[in-house]
Amino acid sequence: MKRPAELEHRLQQKLLLARSVEGDRLMLADEVLRAALDGTRPLSKLEQVALQESPLTARRLGQLAHARRASANDAQWGGSVGMLRAAASDSALATLVTDDRHWSLHFVAQDGAWRVILQLAPDAPFAKALLRAEAPLRVRDGAGEIMLEGGLDADGECEAAWPFAAPPADHLQRYGARFAVEPVRR
Numbered sequence: 705m706k707r708p709a710e711l712e713h714r715l716q717q718k719l720l721l722a723r724s725v726e727g728d729r730l731m732l733a734d735e736v737l738r739a740a741l742d743g744t745r746p747l748s749k750l751e752q753v754a755l756q757e758s759p760l761t762a763r764r765l766g767q768l769a770h771a772r773r774a775s776a777n778d779a780q781w782g783g784s785v786g787m788l789r790a791a792a793s794d795s796a797l798a799t800l801v802t803d804d805r806h807w808s809l810h811f812v813a814q815d816g817a818w819r820v821i822l823q824l825a826p827d828a829p830f831a832k833a834l835l836r837a838e839a840p841l842r843v844r845d846g847a848g849e850i851m852l853e854g855g856l857d858a859d860g861e862c863e864a865a866w867p868f869a870a871p872p873a874d875h876l877q878r879y880g881a882r883f884a885v886e887p888v889r890r
Contacts, residue, residue: 724759731758737765781806781830781887788873788881800876800883806830807885809843809852811872818866820852822885826860835860840888846880853888 731754732747739745747755755761784802786809800809806828810821822843824831835856842853854862868875876883 725757728758728760730764731755731761732764734764734768737761737768741765741769781828781834783884783886785882785884787883788876802885809883811866818872820864820866820872822852822856822862824856824860831860842886842888844884844886845876846882849879851883 732751736745736747736751740747740751755765784804784807786800786802786807788800798811801807806825808823808825810823812819812821820843822841824834828834835858838855840853840855841862843851845851849868851867852862852864854864856862866872870878
């Protein structure tokens with residue numbers, strides 16, 4: 705249930721946006737409005753007045769905010785977790801998948817060592833935005849140790865040498881059989 709102050713604020717917004725001003729036009733460029741939404745550049749006093757006096761500009765700000773939220777929802781991803789589901793031997797452990805099915809970890813034996821490959825599911829709702837952003841990612845084991853860190857390539861994969869002495873199945877079993885894929889905060 706919405707609080708009375710929140711309802712009053714929303715009503716004031718609707719009234720402001722619904723009003724009509726003769727000769728109204730866009731008073732601020734989209735770049736200025738986007739910068740204000742992003743918090744990279746606050747509006748000056750004159751720009752604030754222009755926004756308040758121009759319902760058309762205020763509606764445009766609302767459209768940009770809505771588009772930004774919709775885009776953020778597509779790209780909204782804060783992390784995924786997964787678990788080693790069966791008592792796998794080194795030879796049986798080939799792929800692990802996160803609970804949300806957006807990521808898979810592949811383990812490949814190569815020249816007496818292991819490689820780990822993180823792969824993004826192409827149908828993940830945030831896949832396009834994440835690939836476009838070239839955001840760095842990391843995979844941690846159940847103890848919080850980094851198993852892999854880096855950016856995704858154009859195919860949605862990131863690959864690295866296995867960083868631990870124990871083979872992947874043994875290592876994961878030792879640390880709770882869990883892993884997490886997460887964005888690296890800059």
